[in-house]
Amino acid sequence: xxxxxxxxxxxxxxxxxxxxxxxxxxxxxxxxxxxxxxxxxxxxxxxxxxxxxxxxxxxxxxxxxxxxxxxxxxxxxxxxxxxxxxxxxxxxxxxxxxxxxxxxxxxxxxxxxxx
Amino acid sequence: xxxxxxxxxxxxxxxxxxxxxxxxxxxxxxxxxxxxxxxxxxxxxxxxxxxxxxxxxxxxxxxxxxxxxxxxxxxxxxxxxxxxxxxxxxxxxxxxxxxxxxxxxxxxx
Numbered sequence: 001x002x003x004x005x006x007x008x009x010x011x012x013x014x015x016x017x018x019x020x021x022x023x024x025x026x027x028x029x030x031x032x033x034x035x036x037x038x039x040x041x042x043x044x045x046x047x048x049x050x051x052x053x054x055x056x057x058x059x060x061x062x063x064x065x066x067x068x069x070x071x072x073x074x075x076x077x078x079x080x081x082x083x084x085x086x087x088x089x090x091x092x093x094x095x096x097x098x099x100x101x102x103x104x105x106x107x108x109x110x111x112x113x114x115x
Numbered sequence: 116x117x118x119x120x121x122x123x124x125x126x127x128x129x130x131x132x133x134x135x136x137x138x139x140x141x142x143x144x145x146x147x148x149x150x151x152x153x154x155x156x157x158x159x160x161x162x163x164x165x166x167x168x169x170x171x172x173x174x175x176x177x178x179x180x181x182x183x184x185x186x187x188x189x190x191x192x193x194x195x196x197x198x199x200x201x202x203x204x205x206x207x208x209x210x211x212x213x214x215x216x217x218x219x220x221x222x223x224x
Contacts, residue, residue: 004157040123040216040217041216042119042213042214042215042216042217043202043204043214045211045212090157090158103148103160103163104150104158104160104212105160106157106158106159107157108155108156108157109157
């Protein structure tokens, strides 16, 4: 398998549920990212990991908790979410971390609906 | 604040040419990216400009003017498969990517 894969593709959860999004990259890249994409809004960077170390946390609420066990895998743990958290969550990777000018490779996203 | 502006939606005809504009106000500049995103799919890289001028890549070209804070993506010989959203993003002085909200391009037969 190649590229960046995300699971699940669709997720519906209640406000009291706990769920996780998974991302895996098969490109040998050193940096991985979580973005939030809402309709008609710019992509919002949530978290960045360089060589498994978190280097960016853009004031994301604590109900979103990232985990990067190795340079190929990235998780986003979700708990007690709000309806306004409903969005497409995109994972991306790049050869260089933040500070490089390389392109991002995105997964197809996990469409999250919070009821 | 930092800002990227691009039209929300554009419509064009199959076989024609369309130009999608992007203007930016950022703290510093280290390059500008264009990405294409089909509905329900991952954004994919189209182009990267860091110097002024036109970069051509097949039917797609990207132009940059740093002095004007302006870029455009030019799509020629439009095909139905070009219907997608086109995202403009600027790398600022801290190498943070600043994104526009995207332009939805609708191609009609």
